[in-house]
Amino acid sequence: MRLLHRASPWRSLFADSEFPDPSRLPLLLAPLRDALTELGPAPTLCDAHTWQLRLVEALTRLDLPPWRISQLISDHNDWLYRRAIQLALSEMQGQGWGAPPVAFCVLIMGSGARQESLLGPDQDNAMVIADYPDSRHTEIDGYFQALGERFTDRLDLAGIPLCTGHVMARWPMWRKRLSEWGEQLAIWTAERRTKRVQQANILLDFRSVYGEGALADALADRVVRLMPQAGLFLDEMSVLLDELPTALDRFGRLSGALDGAPHEHAINLKQQGLLPLVAAVRLLALRHGVREIDTRERLASLVVKEVLPAERCRALTAALERLQGLLLEEQCRRLRTGHGADAWVDVSRLGEDQRLLLRLDMQQIRRLKRRAKRG
Secondary structure, eight states: OOOOOOOOGGGGTTOSSSOOOGGGSOGGGHHHHHHHHHHOSSOOHHHHHHTHHHHHHHHHHTTOOHHHHHHHHHHHHHHHHHHHHHHHHHHHHHTTOOSOSSOEEEEEETTTTTTOOOSSOOOOEEEEEOOOOGGGHHHHHHHHHHHHHHHHHHHHHHTOOOOTTOOSTTSGGGEEEHHHHHHHHHHHHHSOOHHHHHHHHHHSSEEEEEEOHHHHHHHHHHHHHHGGGOHHHHHHHHHHGGGSOOSBOTTSOBOOOOTTOSSTTEEETIIIIIHHHHHHHHHHHHHTTOOOOSHHHHHHHHHHTTSSOHHHHHHHHHHHHHHHHHHHHHHHHHHHTTOOOOSEEEGGGSOHHHHHHHHHHHHHHHHHHHHHHHO
């Protein structure tokens, strides 16, 4: 299994504050060049978000693999986050709030943190604030509450909706000083309580998207030190894997069997494929002190630590990519026809070879869940 990766030039596509100049792209990248030309040089947040379908179509025409396209969707969402935060800070400056009173860092969580975004996500974000005296709490937290409300509202208006579970930096639960985050993690992981495990699960995949990255690094250090010692917490996390069934019936055949399915051939590949895979890999990574966040890198690190054999990790990495590909293809189809992007895939549309591979992938994921539950 390939464990060392060179940085890809694709990852610089949305690294700057401005989108790349299409006139500077080579002819070989004509689909992307055309897409950028259509977008224009100074898009609004809303226009830039709506353009994401066009971006995926261009990258698909360039034969990029689904996992790379997913990374670039994540990079594009990062750009939207940075722009929303910059606009919010500029607005606050103009209203007399001044500069941020202390260092801070905005975290993106979930699939965005793992750089595995698909189309149509909602917001999952948090904020880490540098420690400050309690006597200044009203002043300093008031500033960052205002910032959190402003940038999350901007993202909502642009088409990345507010999280219905309130997992956003606009709420005190997800906006804390660095030391408070450490205390929160210690509380969440000290006991075997389902609700606390569910809350911590949301946080444990995070990455800095704006601000002082050292704050995110310090929090990640805390996670790596704490989690391998949190046996009861990890045991409860393994139990919660049972709430993420794979899309197989008891005879090993493909089966959706989820409430809300739009028709009998629909399988929710996120709920019954991606999430069980990601959760099982996360559990093994936390047990064994793996620092990486994205699922591909976690699998590679689990090989290095001799937790999983390289052959199995290759198979799981391929399964992840196939699931991402099927979901992206279906999401693009739905968006083109005026529907919202969701996670339902019509397996009757798949070829026989695709259905066979999907069944084998689900079997791999089911075996991984059993392995993760053993510790």
